Amino acid sequence: MRGLRRWWDDTAGGLPATFWYLWSGLLINRAGAFALLFLSLYLTAARGASPSLAGLVVGAYGIGGAAGTLLGGVLADRWGRRATLLAAHLTAAGLMAALAFSRHLAVIAVLAALVGVAHSMPSPAFVAAIVDVVPEARRSRAFNLQFWAFNLGMAVASLLAGVLAEASFLALFLVDAGATLAAAVVIALKVPETLTRRPAVTPRAVVGRRPGLHTALTDRTFLTFVGLTFLLAVLTMQTSTIMPLAMRADGLRPSAYGLVVALGGALIVAGQLFVPRLIEPYRRSTVLAVSTGLMALGFGALTVADGLPLYLGAAVVWTVGQMLAAPPNAQINADLAPPELRARYQSVFYLTFPAASFVAPALGGLSLEHLGERHWLVVGGLGLVAAAGHLLAGPPRERRVAALRAATRRPVRAAR
Template sequence: MRAIRGWFRDTTGGLPRTFWYLWTGTLINRLGSFVLVFLAIYLTQERGFSASQAGLVIGAWGVGGAVGTTAGGTLTDRWGRRPTLLTAHLGAATMMLALGFARDLWTIAAGALLLGLFAEAARPAFGAMMIDVVPERDRLRAFSLNYWAINLGFACAAVLAGFAAQAGYLLLFVVNASTTLVTALIIFIRVKETRTVTVGIPRDGKPTGALRTILTDRVYLGFVTLNLLGALVFLQHISMLPIAMADSGLSPATYGSVIALNGVLIVAGQLFVPRLIRGRNRSHVLALSAVVMGVGFGLTAFADVAWFFGLTVLIWTLGEMLNSPSNATLIAELSPGELRGRYQGVFSLSWQLAGAIAPILGGLVREQAGNAALWLGCAAIGAVMAVGHLVSGPARERRALALRTAGAAPVVTIQSTAPQPAAPQAAEPVATTRS
């Protein structure tokens, strides 16, 4: 018992109070994140749309998300973390309710687009604020705890949504909007602005635009490209895995049970990961996670029964668990303080692009080359990613060290102590994708 208490203190102790407010908001928001889980079923069964029309609506959500992450990153740096979060949450809650009451296809598609925009605009602001308030030495623990909350909330939401849907699909939208508003209220009451402005000389003594800085940052863009490859593999569990299981004669309920293993393993084991990888070379950890994830998805080529599919999920989930905290800490260290929101936005954009490309690419490979080629291709991508992390790792660490050194320049913290009006400055959403 004493050992467990010591581990708990080591895992959760010493983190800033603001982090715990953000963590609580994440958990509450995810506990009510019903809509995305059941959107396809709602559109086809409740609204009577075809599969292609449902795909159009979900695609509109993705397009809105891509715009939202880009705009959210810019607003995070220019306007501030707190007002961006609040505006995104209030906008998401409003559009959630509007989507629940919409009936015709184009109104629903427009609502989904705007909902995706507001919901994903919160990602860069939330990530930047998390980096702002958590010291570098504690970020591995902090991001692991936040990822744990995301998956705990997601797993519970999937179960609770089934009961809520029995009482009427509108309840899903109402509860989701309510939890989003509660998260916004926590931020409004308890979280202050954390944005800092660096007072000093720009790199090389010359002023540079934000977009130019990012587009010429080859180290960071290389890291984002590797994440895009990983996301293309990872998101096959949403698009192609259920089809592969159906081809093996397994029911949708079996798919639900198998994929639930992902959340169960993360909730049970994610908090042990920081101690496991602490002090280890991050590039080696990311390379190992890429190999493990590739092996897990690659073995799907040989799966034909439920337990085998479950085994593949458990394997690639282990890779996901190693990847997430190491990824998050590297993003934090590769993002210049004055451009932190926009760097977060570019990283989030890689997930949005993968969300749009992965099902199309997976479907084409499966149709043209076969099921085995798809999953063995995922394994090959994992191997390529591992090599990429090992090769680019030293340059990333040099860049991170340079930015830490540059961070010694004087900064001015923009932090308002006066109460701010809720309505005009408000609205943030917490992202609905588990990345």
């Protein structure tokens, strides 16, 4: 019993109540996030779209997400974390309900883009709020638990969505809207505003004369990290955009796809809390290189997958890679951001995911249609490029983090 208590204290001890309410809102939201998992199948099976057209419509969600991520970062730094989260969740719930009753592909594409805006706005605010309330020494635990909650919700969503997709696509969209609304209620009742209005502490030499969004967009060290994360995101997006189409081509049912996604979520739920201790002795760049290499191997193995057992085996490999990558990826992102630009840096970082959600289906649909199973060799090659990039970019990134910390501490000490 003492060992279990000590393990829990090491894993989740000392985190403030506000973090746990943010965590709960994220969990509720993701547990009901059915629709986007099956949007490509919905378009091809219920609306008669070709794989290429379905990829472009799903890609519209990514285009909207790119705008929503930047908008969410700016609003979270200016307007506040809580206000941004509430506005985004309430808007997303209404748009998802409208999408449930839409029939024309053009309307669906427009609504998908708008949903992308609303879905992406909360990400910078969520992470900025976590960094606001969690002490630096405990942030790695907090980010690990955030990733755990995200995937616990995804596992629940995938199991239920596979069954609902075979019964009613309408139910997918309505349950998604309801879960988003429930998350908004939790935030409204329990999450206070975490943005503190205080003078900037980072020297102008670091952030520029007029610090703002352009600072993050011109930070070369940070943008190199963002580019590598984009390649990782393109790999990850294969599971929700291209893989369901490949499984359908192999004669597998939607419930089989739901099982593959649920397996990944179950592995993360069972093992993610043990990851921080496992990777602690190693440099973050090394961990990210190994994790991205595992993802490349897993997706590359789909070249020879033609049945459910092979898909399940490949999912185990790429899921282990995702588990190892999550804590160092989030921690590096937080370390590279000046305090007064925290949400803006988060928005640029999270821009990789809506960008990947456009590139992955738009180009992936064409690739799958013309290359067939060789598409997965291309995906695996991208993963290997990202792994090599992390090894090369690691040392200069670590020097930049050390310099930023030193520059930030000097004015704080002088003020004291």
